[in-house]
Amino acid sequence: MLRAAVALFIRKGYDATSIDDIAKSLNVTKSAVYHHVSSKEQLLAEVLDEALDELDSAVDAATRGTGPASERLRDVVRRSVEVLVAHQSAVTLLLRVHGNSDTEVAALRRRRRIDRALASLVNEAVEEGALRADLDPDVLSRLLFGMVNSLVEWYRPNGEISADQLASTVAALAFDGLVRA
Amino acid sequence: MLRAAVALFIRKGYDATSIDDIAKSLNVTKSAVYHHVSSKEQLLAEVLDEALDELDSAVDAATRGTGPASERLRDVVRRSVEVLVAHQSAVTLLLRVHGNSDTEVAALRRRRRIDRALASLVNEAVEEGALRADLDPDVLSRLLFGMVNSLVEWYRPNGEISADQLASTVAALAFDGLVRA
DNA sequence: GTCTATAAAGCGATAGAC
DNA sequence: GTCTATCGCTTTATAGAC
Numbered sequence: 001m002l003r004a005a006v007a008l009f010i011r012k013g014y015d016a017t018s019i020d021d022i023a024k025s026l027n028v029t030k031s032a033v034y035h036h037v038s039s040k041e042q043l044l045a046e047v048l049d050e051a052l053d054e055l056d057s058a059v060d061a062a063t064r065g066t067g068p069a070s071e072r073l074r075d076v077v078r079r080s081v082e083v084l085v086a087h088q089s090a091v092t093l094l095l096r097v098h099g100n101s102d103t104e105v106a107a108l109r110r111r112r113r114i115d116r117a118l119a120s121l122v123n124e125a126v127e128e129g130a131l132r133a134d135l136d137p138d139v140l141s142r143l144l145f146g147m148v149n150s151l152v153e154w155y156r157p158n159g160e161i162s163a164d165q166l167a168s169t170v171a172a173l174a175f176d177g178l179v180r181a
Numbered sequence: 182m183l184r185a186a187v188a189l190f191i192r193k194g195y196d197a198t199s200i201d202d203i204a205k206s207l208n209v210t211k212s213a214v215y216h217h218v219s220s221k222e223q224l225l226a227e228v229l230d231e232a233l234d235e236l237d238s239a240v241d242a243a244t245r246g247t248g249p250a251s252e253r254l255r256d257v258v259r260r261s262v263e264v265l266v267a268h269q270s271a272v273t274l275l276l277r278v279h280g281n282s283d284t285e286v287a288a289l290r291r292r293r294r295i296d297r298a299l300a301s302l303v304n305e306a307v308e309e310g311a312l313r314a315d316l317d318p319d320v321l322s323r324l325l326f327g328m329v330n331s332l333v334e335w336y337r338p339n340g341e342i343s344a345d346q347l348a349s350t351v352a353a354l355a356f357d358g359l360v361r362a
Numbered sequence: 363g364t365c366t367a368t369a370a371a372g373c374g375a376t377a378g379a380c
Numbered sequence: 381g382t383c384t385a386t387c388g389c390t391t392t393a394t395a396g397a398c
Contacts, residue, residue: 013279015196018391032364034393096277098194132361135350139342142335143328143354150327161320169316173324177358180313199373213382215375 001026001036005043006089014044014093015100041103048097048107051090054083056110059117070130073121074171080148081167085157092152118145144174182207182217186224187270195225195274196281222284229278229288232271235264237291240298251311254302255352261329262348266338273333299326325355 004025008017019040023033037043062076084091094111097104122141125131131140148170155166185206189198200221204214218224243257265272275292278285303322306312312321329351336347 011279012281013194013196015194016279016281019393020391028363029365030393031366031395035363038393040392098192098197100193100197130361131359132357135353136342139347139350140354140359143331143351144359146331146334147324147328150324150331153327154323161317166320169320170324172316173321173355173358175359176313177354178312178321178325178356180311200375201373209381210383211375212377212384216381219375221374 001033002043002046006047006093009044009047010089010092013096041101044093045103045107047090048094048103051087051094052107052110052114054087055080055091055094055114058083059114062121063117068130069121069124069128073125073131074175076118076121077144077148077171077174078167080145081151081170082163084148084152085155085163085166088152088155088157091149095149095152115141115145147174182214183224183227186218187228187274190225190228191270191273194277222282225274226284226288228271229275229284232268232275233288233291233295235268236261236272236275236295239264240295243302244298249311250302250305250309254306254312255356257299257302258325258329258352258355259348261326262332262351263344265329265333266336266344266347269333269336269338272330276330276333296322296326328355 005017005022008021008025012021019030019033023030026033058076058079061079062072065072065075094107097107097111099105099108119138119141122131122144123137126133126137126140131137151166151170155161157163161169186198186203189202189206193202200211200214204211207214239257239260242260243253246253246256275288278288278292280286280289300319300322303312303325304318307314307318307321312318332347332351336342338344342350
């Protein structure tokens with residue numbers, strides 16, 4: 001039920017998906033769908049909460065860690081990739097939210113909190129001296145997690161590359177760059 | 182007119198924006214809008230073509246260049262950032278297209294052509310020996326341009342950082358990485 | 363738990379007056 | 381070039397039978 005809805009939300013977009021679309025994909029009528037969920041918006045809220053809970057826990061672990069910020073940043077990059085792979089549908093929808101309803105506005109607020117925590121971590125790592133200081137840390141943070149988040153648009157788990165390999169590739173590219181060492 | 186529509190498409194999403202929304206933002210009625218445009222879909226098509234034309238020309242320049250692939254890749258990364266900044270609205274909408282209409286399907290086809298050309302360039306640069314060969318070139322290409330594309334979600338041209346600075350930051354991060362040299 | 367039927371509102375788009 | 385009015389359709393959501 002939720003899985004069918006999420007699949008359509010991703011393929012067509014939340015706004016372009018009607019309850020009737022969801023019903024048809026399950027070979028039932030609209031009324032049958034409304035027996036299980038109270039509204040289309042609530043369906044979205046459940047998925048967004050799944051994504052936000054997972055990302056929160058990844059970020060909280062990094063924030064509360066004791067080691068050097070650069071190591072905690074490396075860990076949260078890897079953890080984020082794992083979360084995006086394990087909860088790809090939910091995170092994909094979260095990243096597409098516009099703020100068109102109370103549910104979406106609340107999700108955006110929680111997301112901004114996460115983004116701010118990640119930016120703080122990058123700033124800390126730069127101040128530590130572990131990361132380059134010649135570039136704006138806030139811009140670096142946005143680019144870094146923009147790269148991480150972009151993988152929801154193309155990664156397919158059934159392929160040849162595992163979540164673990166992907167996390168290593170992302171971390172290697174982000175920290176060491178494209179150029180041959 | 183087009184500008185008002187695009188602003189709303191970006192703020193609320195194309196599907197969640199009605200012709201009446203556009204009309205109200207211009208303080209006219211729906212009919213006045215339809216006097217200037219033939220359909221909501223045509224409005225979207227014009228914007229997507231703007232973005233695709235610009236990206237095409239950036240990629241074509243890199244593809245037809247004569248220097249080393251790694252230099253042409255550096256150039257196309259910089260040029261891409263400049264295009265995303267100069268045509269941010271159009272590119273933002275392009276990156277959000279789902280394929281819900283003929284217009285959107287056609288745009289996705291053109292976009293895939295561009296992505297393939299960029300992936301070829303990354304492959305070439307790896308074969309040349311200029312870029313690291315320990316990571317999958319196709320994955321590198323996706324992550325690199327995922328990072329580039331992600332800037333449409335946060336960059337604001339009125340701020341303190343110029344398009345040129347941003348292009349330098351993106352290139353520096355992508356090629357040399359986060360770690361202090 | 364699923365159905366038919368329907369309400370109430372919004373949608374894209376058009377006709378025709380001014 | 382903008383308006384009022386309207387068509388035809390789809391939307392979210394509910395009522396009530398089985």
